Amino acid sequence: MIRELAKRLQFMSFTTVDGNRLDAFMQGIVERFNQLKPRDIERRWTQTMFVTGYAPALLASGQSSLPWLNACNLDSDSTDSSTPGYPTNKWRIKGTETPGIEPDQINGQQRVWAWAGEFSRPVRVNRLTIYLRTDGVNFVNSFNTGGTPPPGSLPNESLQDFGIELSVDNPFSPENRSQGSSAIQKVRFWLDQSKFSPVTLPAVTDMEPKYTVNVLNVPSLGRIIDIECDEPIPQNSRVRVNFVMPEYVPAVSDATWGEDPWFKHIYSLTVGVLEPTL
């Protein structure tokens, strides 16, 4: 039985054979191999990497929090005296709530690094990576709770308050974040599980340029959250990737993020996407 090449013309013992049938049969086969379809090819995607990141200046220089912006839109976040209908999206990210932070009670905030893309063809998101590089000197964060930990945590234990979300806008209500489809969520995980290395690594001597201070030359202190995924995204979809960092009010809950957590790391964030051949 021929299942793929010629579905309607089959030759078997005791069936008739004539020129017209054979001709049509061969025409179908040759055409099929001259016009192979994408589904005939096992690998028909191309990898692309959206690379982001920066190194903040030292605090004294007046480095702003941007691009880390509040996850919650409150009245106090608007510079206008009054705007009818504001906010249209009080909560712009789903499922990343963390104990100890209640933005609408003015008790801390969550800061979001938001990346968005629109894809006219179907794609597959296959990698979300965030590297929070610390060095113990200028960029310091041990990723632990402080003396007044958030509810549910003990003092000086690993934090579990960083969140990652990938959502797809609702095609019928694209600007309503509550209607978006949250396709990937990684929340409430121990950041200690994301150490670049469980041990203190020796300095690498094979890579130039080198950090001249040894402690800077090894990445052991930082955290790398690396999500290998395979999330299909329909064509003409709008995809949003949100990396969510906590900003506690120290009097209520404290952690080594500190009051200005965006100064604590050098950032490398990557979104990997497989796109179809055209």
Place this chain on the structure above:
Amino acid sequence: MSQFTRRKLTRGVKLLKEHIYTPLSDIASALSSSSIESSSVRDDDMTFRVNLWFPQINGEQMYYDNAGWAAYASPDGTRQWAVPFVLPPPQDLFDNSGLIDGNTPTLFLDEVMVSFDQRAEPAAVVGEAGGSIGKISHLAATELNIKVTILEKTMQFFNSQVSEYPDGELFSGVLTKAALTGASYRTNPFAWSNLNRQVHPYKTLIAVIDCEGLRKGFGLNKSYYLTLPSFNMSMKFRHKPLLRDMAASNIQNMPSHGGEQTADTVSITTPAANSTIEADSTGGVDAETGVLDERLLKRLWAGYTAQGNVSGVDHINKDAGFEVIAVPMWSNNGGSGVVNAFGIDDVANAGVAPSTGKPIDERIIPLPYPMVIHHVMGVWNYCANPTLTGVTQGGRRPTSATMHARIGVGLIAGMQADAWAAQQVAYLDVTPATLSTYRVDQISLNQRQELTDRTVLDTMFDLFAIPLVQDGGTMGNGYVPTGTPMWASKGDSNVETRSTAGNYLNVSGNPPTGGAEQYLMVRWELEDANGLSSFGGGAAANFNEMYAGIGGNWVFIIGKKCVAGGREPVMSAGR
């Protein structure tokens, strides 16, 4: 032209094996020799993107004026964020006189996509330093008009007589304020698709972002400078597939499979002359066609596994395409967004003036699928706002003879492991004086001023090649003397044996990463033994000297990638 042909079986002719078995054998032969042409595959164009990301496009950084914002109330139309880049053919197709022949890939711009963070509101985000930064202004959003343009210019590398100014426009699009402030739909993100603009492979392309509406006091209701946080501009290109790299091309760090394609075994039994026409016995029409049918049902193979292993068999002859990874470096530094001789002591590890430390910016990029790196390019950005504190005449090149920029790209193994290692891919140590040796183009957008003595803000970039390391003395092919291409894949035990590769001193050896690289690492170091600062006796002649201008510097990692996806890992016999 079709790859496979057949003899028509017209009425009255005698049935010959050429009518049935010659085309079947031709197809089987192509399947058995990895020579199914990509033109036989519908939708065979490879795609790649140049993804430019800015932490923010900040109006205050670009437009702030010490004399008061009203002094700049009238737009001069000369202040834009820009990034020059190139899309050179891979080393095996690169012509260093810039000649295009039949083998030169023809690139098309297919799509331009733009996005930024509006906080999910039909509003603008305030970028002005102070208590309101990061807040929302609906009123000010009515002044946002974002124009994105892709310009092109003849590269000075190929014609030293050409100016530094663009000589053509490839694409231009505007996101209007109306489209950005709709309550139920906003063009953010937004993609202009099906552009189909042909791109010259040896010209410099310049992505330009123009948004006068970020200016304070420009238009109505503008009490603040605005910003476009997390601004993403992605350009998608397509082209016909290329041959993938094989060991014969002297690829460094190449797995022992050498990238060689593995032939399948597909054979057609042709019946003897004058024998009876059979259907489903050996040599029968249906049975022999079924051999091809079975191959197609199991799908045709091309490309590598995610770990960099070859498929059990390969059927498609051309399965590779361009890959460009754009890496932002030294952007979003401090309130001014620049790294210059004035504020260098605010940069980690630079030290207080005269700032003799060695600050480094670093990015890491995962390697989900294999690639072969053919070129690495750098962009040094001198763009600055002339009225920012410490910058009175616009940005310009550093002048200190002792200033060094050291740029390195490496492969890293050892994430979440108890050891780590690096294999250098490319390395460049330049001073401002020696940069011209590696420079391939100079780019400005404002034609009112010349490079060496500008008194108002200009946008100016040096685009230069960063040589790949050489495996001993083995030379590759590029803009400047460079090494042969470098393989990069995360690897497994099947591909841990690699060919030799050079280190940053171009000494050949076994790659320290041992076939297990997981990430690309990019570092850009600044150093002046006499001080990067213009204060405290530092070596900078004046504080206009830019180590990284507004929008930051860039490193472009350019190479070949193969088709990806599919079943992982490869099962026995490639199935």
